[in-house]
Amino acid sequence: MTNIVTTESGEKFTLFFTIRSPFSNFHPCRFTIFEDVGNGKPEERWYYSTEQYYMYHKALSAGDSETAEQIANERDARKIKMMSHNIKNFERETWNRISSDVMRRGNFAKYTQNPLLRKKLFYTYGSTLVECSPTDLEWGIGLDINEPDALSPSKWRGKNKLGQILTEIREELLLKPEYAQEVSDIISMLENFDSFSRQFFLPPKPPIQQCSCPPSGENDHDKRQSLPCSTEIGRTIDGNCDKRYSLPSFPCAERSENIPDSSSRNASNIKIENSSSTAHQEDYPQPARSTRKRNYHRIPSYDRDFRRYRWFKKFT
Known part of the structure; x- marks a missing residue:
């Protein structure tokens, strides 16, 4: 979920949370980074979310190569999050010294190698990105996305480190000459939002x-x-x-x-x-209605959304 909100004072915030938001670490993407992963020589690896990249290096920092390989072979970000709880010999102080740099490298590769995600990041032009994780006080703000205090930085309970990193990456990419045309198109669209919205929304119906x-x-x-x-x-x-x-x-x-x-x-x-x-x-001719009686029998079908069986009519 992603909400772009402008307060009464004129401040603009981009609130995001859950895997549906393109700014979430759990959001699926694909990028590659050429770097040294601890074996003494640089190599190229593919990653399918910034969460995978982050947790992979978290396991390497603890010297747990077995868990690191399991994370590298898994694409589901939720399962990767659970695997990170099993990292052996993990030291919090050592990881805290490099965690911000790892998060920045992963997100920088994510938005430079995925044009669609980069454009979505440019759509937040002029706003501060805020991760509304109610439980994470390090990377989020410790508040839900629907709470009014999420728009008041003085009332945040967390540090919002992920939001700060994404905001810095966006400002850095805005200045790169290879993205000048993308930035120009998006800024002109945002400045003329009224005319832009009329292309996608029908005019109101007449009385x-x-x-x-x-x-x-x-x-x-x-x-x-x-x-x-x-x-x-x-x-x-x-x-x-x-x-x-x-x-x-x-x-x-x-x-x-x-x-x-x-x-x-x-x-x-x-x-x-x-x-x-x-x-x-x-x-407006009316179609002829059939007078033949249709026979049917009821068959059960399992509904996964509601986790129960439902009865459906099957006509013969």
Whole structure:
């Protein structure tokens, strides 16, 4: 989850948490780093999340090559997190001296080698990235993403080290000449967000007016259906009311160009045409309904989302 919020004072924050956010260490990605991994000679390795890269070097710092290889062969970030609890001979003080550099190298490779993720990082231009982990006081802020205090740095319980590193990486990439065109396009889009949003969101629907069309007949059946038919302004067929918004027993009503409000409407605004309900039936023929009785039997099916069986009808 990722939320970009602007406070009343004008401060802008990008709040993120969980694997769905592209800024999370658990978010799947693919990058390679050429470095010395402890065997005395540099080599190239592929990683599939920054969490994998971070925990792999955490195991190497403790000298646990067995757990390090298990982490290198696993792609699920959640399982990698559980494997890190089994690192042998782990020393917190030794790891704290290099952990920030390891996190920075992994995230720098992540955003330089993945153009789509880099653009998403540029979309946070002008904001401070904040990892809203309610339990992590080192890399997160110790607050949930929906808490109001998440927008007040003075009320954070954590250090937000991951958010600071991502903000620094973004500012560094913004100045690189090879990304100048990407940065220019994204900044111009953010400055003209209103016109940009109109390309993706439809304009609001026109208001719906109510017209009282008299029934076409005098029998009891027509009197029973003497209800006002609703017509939508702007959606007309040859200047007449849209037939989708009128009942079959009512004639179409032709509206003038300037339709007043319902409070000031009179009979002169609506022109009644001599059309019968059969015209609507011809334009919208009803499909013949089958009278054959369909046999079916109930079959169970396991629903994984709700962890229970459900019954479904299977027609024969």
